[in-house]
Amino acid sequence: MATAKKKIHYAWWTLVALCIIVGLAKGALNSSAGLFIPGATQELDILTGNLTLYFSISSIVTMIFLPIGGKILAKYDIRSVLIVAIILQAGSFVAFGFSNSVWGWYIFSIPLAVGGVFTTVIVGPVLVNQWFKKKNGMALGIMGAAGGLLGAIAQPIVGHTIANDGWRAGYISLGIAIIIIVVPTVLLLVRKSPQAIGLKPYGADTASAVGSDGAKEELDKGITLAIARKSSAFYSLFLFFLLITSIASFAIHIPSYIQSRGYDVSFAGNAMGAYMIGVLLGALVLGFLVDKIGSRNTVYLAMVLAIIAVLALLLATDSKMVITLATGLFGFTVSNSVGTLAPALTTSLFGSREYSQIYSTASLGLAIAGIIALPAYGYVFDFTGSYTPVLYVILVLLILNIILVTFAFRGKKKLLTQGHWN
Missing domain, CATH: 1.20.1250.20 (MFS general substrate transporter like domains)
Structure with a gap:
């Protein structure tokens, strides 16, 4: 036995x-x-x-x-x-x-x-x-x-x-x-x-x-989709999904960006290896931080680190080490914001009562961004010969995401005050 x-x-x-x-x-x-x-x-x-x-x-x-x-x-x-x-x-x-x-x-x-x-x-x-x-x-x-x-x-x-x-x-x-x-x-x-x-x-x-009635009731608490869709919290979350996916879409263009700065495809592959290491570590670390400091604070931290990564890509293109580290940090923060932080934010804002319906509806922002952002970045490069304008736009989007998350939790507070969380 x-x-x-x-x-x-x-x-x-x-x-x-x-x-x-x-x-x-x-x-x-x-x-x-x-x-x-x-x-x-x-x-x-x-x-x-x-x-x-x-x-x-x-x-x-x-x-x-x-x-x-x-x-x-x-x-x-x-x-x-x-x-x-x-x-x-x-x-x-x-x-x-x-x-x-x-x-x-x-x-x-x-x-x-x-x-x-x-x-x-x-x-x-x-x-x-x-x-x-x-x-x-x-x-x-x-x-x-x-x-x-x-x-x-x-x-x-x-x-x-x-x-x-x-x-x-x-x-x-x-x-x-x-x-x-x-x-x-x-x-x-x-x-x-x-x-x-x-x-x-x-x-x-x-x-x-472990699954007692009390636990089930706790898991089922939250806000309905019908109420959520009328709230500023939902539209802030939708826009966060849209912007973070637009930012993450730049990962596909990172090899092209690196080569546009005079490096060969072999180095671009190495840098993308660092990107994937960042994804690996971020999946573990950001998930841990969500449990420890909450989804809102974790998003704030991730967006600030992502801003540092983008600034490094913009300003330190003559250093292979800096480019590699910045690419890894981009994967650590931005890519895991889509897979880890976006679902965690949805739970924090609206609970579990109708999570799947709310998440799938807000996820339309993810799909729309994927359809638009990827070719848009390519056309910017085609017409300007540079990805620099794209990186400046991404910096603005990262700052907007910090603002959107702040508004989302203010919207949640209103929903709680109005007694919609049950």
């Missing part, structure tokens, strides 16, 4: 699989996309703004396909869905490597987005919720940090591959490598649910014992 108790629960093997699948899909594929832009635009004589429109197409497809993807994942075998999804997503990178016009990116951004809906958005929360009734927050944090770690490893490799063998070889080799790694991982480690292999979720007994 003692030996049985020490056996590792299969939930942790599921988490290992998710770290590999989601980590590679986000950290290696999605986060490396910017490294290919300068080489592809130069060789094919394509405007940066025109090429980066494929990110907007991808964002639109993601918005449309998300509700469909949820139904597919619930209806069909999860392993089959994930295998098809990674082939669509990583296979699109292979197709990019054979593209000779901007239409190649536009067309294959569709399967890229469809596959990414499963590998980068849905599967992580779904499987963690199925397998972990205890420590599920920690599991999500580990999964997020894994994306940063795998991205930190992959980015320099991709950068060196592009520098030595060209952007086409980079696209093709990366896409094939991801498929080769992820497909066996899915087959070996992923199971539909604990019940499918005769287990209970990790911590199920403890979770059920």
